[in-house]
Amino acid sequence: MQGSKERILIATTSAGKLREFASLFANLPWTPVRPADVGVLLDVEETGTTFVENARLKAWANFHASGIPTVAEDSGLQIDALNGEPGVYSARWHGLPDGPVKNAYVLERLQGVPKSRRGCRYRCAIVFVDRDAREHIFEGVCAGRIADAPAGEGGFGYDPIVLIPGRGRTMAELSEEQKNEISHRGRAARKLIRHLRHYGRL
Numbered sequence: 001m002q003g004s005k006e007r008i009l010i011a012t013t014s015a016g017k018l019r020e021f022a023s024l025f026a027n028l029p030w031t032p033v034r035p036a037d038v039g040v041l042l043d044v045e046e047t048g049t050t051f052v053e054n055a056r057l058k059a060w061a062n063f064h065a066s067g068i069p070t071v072a073e074d075s076g077l078q079i080d081a082l083n084g085e086p087g088v089y090s091a092r093w094h095g096l097p098d099g100p101v102k103n104a105y106v107l108e109r110l111q112g113v114p115k116s117r118r119g120c121r122y123r124c125a126i127v128f129v130d131r132d133a134r135e136h137i138f139e140g141v142c143a144g145r146i147a148d149a150p151a152g153e154g155g156f157g158y159d160p161i162v163l164i165p166g167r168g169r170t171m172a173e174l175s176e177e178q179k180n181e182i183s184h185r186g187r188a189a190r191k192l193i194r195h196l197r198h199y200g201r202l
Contacts, residue, residue, distance in 0.1 A: 011062035016156035051125035140187030
């Protein structure tokens with residue numbers, strides 16, 4: 001435990017996700033820690049067919065390994081013109097690395113597809129296991145459109161090609177604060193935070 005704050009384990013090794021959770025938990029009476037901080041080094045196989053199922057697998061594995069209240073999430077991008085792909089396979093879609101290569105593949109697949117059919121949405125499922133081994137589920141959605149070309153240097157993953165029509169910018173062009181305000185992960189995390197505040201304990 002760091003100071004008087006209780007620890008909450010964020011069960012991910014993604015630097016981008018850890019950064020976003022740290023920002024979302026800033027100024028709250030709980031200290032987010034990484035699995036490596038508490039000696040937990042797991043590689044949980046994501047065999048679920050939904051975001052909730054994958055988040056549940058990671059949450060329980062890390063909770064049992066650490067004994068610390070644990071937050072795990074699974075998220076991804078659903079693209080209408082691709083029948084909802086990549087969905088739960090977003091991180092490992094066709095074995096392509098996250099970033100420019102994968103984003104270029106998406107744009108290639110959507111070449112010639114009109115704006116009216118380029119709709120997409122980010123989905124996030126958070127599973128929280130509290131200190132009494134009770135499970136809580138929180139979900140968030142952020143709708144957008146696949147851009148014609150990547151833009152922006154912020155965020156990670158598909159962010160440079162996910163245009164938010166109401167903002168006129170891609171997720172990667174938004175500041176961290178602006179992204180957290182509208183993102184799927186931000187929305188799900190705020191539901192979790194409201195739950196923690198309501199009950200006052202982990």
